Amino acid sequence: MHFAFTEEQWGLRLAVRALLDRDGGPHVPAPPPAPAPAGHDPELWRRLGAEIGAAGLTVPEEHGGSGATLVESCLVAEELGRRLVPSPFVGGTALAVEALLAAGDPAAADRLLPGIAAAERLVALAWAEPENPWRDAGFATTARLDAGRWLLDGCKSFVLDGARADAFLVVATSPDGPALFEVDAAAVAVLPQPTVDSTRPLCAVELAAAPAVPIGAAGPIRAAGPIGVAGPTGAAGPVLARCRDAAAVLLAAECIGAADRWLGEIVGHVQTRVQFGRPIGSFQAIKHRLADLYVAVESARSLSYAASWAVGTRDERGSAWASMAKSLCCETYRDVAAEGVQLHGGIGITWEHEAHLHLKRAHGTAQLFGTPREHRRRLESLPGALGSR
Structure with missing residues (x-):
């Protein structure tokens, strides 16, 4: 496989990087018992989403977007990862767009996509549940018809960017199987969830007879089975399979952006930290460790692209x-984050330093939309995997 980024793609990357380098962080939170940040910076998101156009990258042009692909979205995600920016880009825009496009419901697209593209609305995907979070079937959240209206009951967990969402795309069990529904944020209770990673707030969504609108011209979502089992492929595949793939590549891009910048910070630090009368970066053992990390990051970057x-x-x-x-x-970023804590010494375990943010972001991201181990198990039954027949 060989491809090269276009001038437009490079321009998008540089525009996002310039904005975030100036205004994007990382913002080291205050130590406990200070409350965790509630979410993203609305003004920064307005500039990123509306002025640069990040919110509407994959939205079709007829709905006010750019009609780009996930390649462009991953470039933005990579830059957001570099600065550990709390942003609704993945959870409140990109995944919602993927779900709406996969559902093939023109009315829902007309209703939701223009607001998403203009960065005026946030629509969060409410998929996971407390037990077996990223399953594709057997949801405890249920949908029922009552006097001609759909009502949803249940609880969703680990919802990205739900605290400021205007609406939710909720996956629930209907009489015909798993289906996708639009639920207004005013009709549900949104509760913040404790997280390891304070830079990515998550929340739970409680639904009690919440009015809902079904999404999908073709009826219920076709279940793809547990994460270890391959579902149908192609453009007509299940909505959740498409969302899982999109989430996987977006989060992988975030990890590479964060690992790349953090590795650069580590290299800078070992050149100035002196022990035994010389910079620790001059020691052969440190050089070997950093060289191994560099090779790992560049290899993972190639796979991400x-x-x-x-x-x-x-x-x-x-x-x-x-x-x-x-x-x-995810595992490469975890390794870089762990080495960063070690090589920074005592300052690396303090609240005032950003080292702990990388370690927490790496471990938190690994749990979202399937762990590395679950994704490796998924590969056993997917066409195109390395080593598959």
């Missing part, structure tokens, strides 16, 4: 590449 292209172009190997990227990139 390949996966974004495969998923973005609907290649038949997209699901396999997405799972490989999610697994490798």
